[in-house]
Amino acid sequence: MKYNLAACAIVKNESLYIEEWIEFHILQGIEHFYIYDNESTDSTRAVLDPYIRNGIVTYTFWPVNPPQFKAYNDCLNNYGKNAHWMTFIDCDEFLYSPTVAGLQKCIAQILRRSTDRVGGIAAHWLLCGSNGAQNYSPDLVIERFNKRQKEVNHHVKSIVRPDVTLCVGQNPHYFVFKPGFIAINEAGRKLDPIYGVTEKGTATALRIAHFHLKSKAEYFKRKREAPDPGHGRFFTEEQLPEVFKAHDRNDVTDLSLQRYASMIKKAIAARRA
Numbered sequence: 001m002k003y004n005l006a007a008c009a010i011v012k013n014e015s016l017y018i019e020e021w022i023e024f025h026i027l028q029g030i031e032h033f034y035i036y037d038n039e040s041t042d043s044t045r046a047v048l049d050p051y052i053r054n055g056i057v058t059y060t061f062w063p064v065n066p067p068q069f070k071a072y073n074d075c076l077n078n079y080g081k082n083a084h085w086m087t088f089i090d091c092d093e094f095l096y097s098p099t100v101a102g103l104q105k106c107i108a109q110i111l112r113r114s115t116d117r118v119g120g121i122a123a124h125w126l127l128c129g130s131n132g133a134q135n136y137s138p139d140l141v142i143e144r145f146n147k148r149q150k151e152v153n154h155h156v157k158s159i160v161r162p163d164v165t166l167c168v169g170q171n172p173h174y175f176v177f178k179p180g181f182i183a184i185n186e187a188g189r190k191l192d193p194i195y196g197v198t199e200k201g202t203a204t205a206l207r208i209a210h211f212h213l214k215s216k217a218e219y220f221k222r223k224r225e226a227p228d229p230g231h232g233r234f235f236t237e238e239q240l241p242e243v244f245k246a247h248d249r250n251d252v253t254d255l256s257l258q259r260y261a262s263m264i265k266k267a268i269a270a271r272r273a
Helices: 018-027 044-053 068-082 103-111 216-225 239-247 258-272
Strands: 003-011 032-037 057-061 083-088 093-096 118-127 156-160 165-168 175-177 182-184 207-210
Touching (some): 044 057, 057 068
């Protein structure tokens, strides 16, 4: 296999954010990125070009709607053989361990907590709020939004073994494995087959900082321009304020990502040079 750990993501108009997302996850030990571009109309492709040239990103233009499920299955079928582990996350989701240096070491530790045949590992969300920001600013996302919900969100995203993964489930939060293989959480606990929303989970050793909102203006702009990648539907103008409010969680300050900020900025500057 080429990679021990790779990532797959469906993107649309992420030119302002995708460099930070890639560089952050390179620091976490992700070795390659399979990016499916759902007809971006901004400069997403141009921003990705240095990563494509350097063999860090495999880029696929993806004019499919809704795009997410078919992209995930296409990635499994066409590129799954290249990676021992593959995570399926969005560009507003930052996957990391606050306690262990790197995702590969974290995965190895989690596997030692289970005696089952593991096909996937579930990482819980921690929703990050707007931090009161009304508009876009060019600072890093991890610097702008350092407040999050206190409790662990029930939603998870997956890190899977492609060689024993059959397909994505009925929502993008879980996958279906070959008979005899299961998903576990960070504590090594066996999860239900439909594990996308899992109660009583923890995010101590493995978590996803989910920057679903960013500022209010960014959130409204994004939701007006692009439908949900899973079901392909737009929120109505009446729904948007309530959805924003429901996700705007600023309960506690979390600075666990701040140590990566200077390294990300240096990496982006070097890549652009």
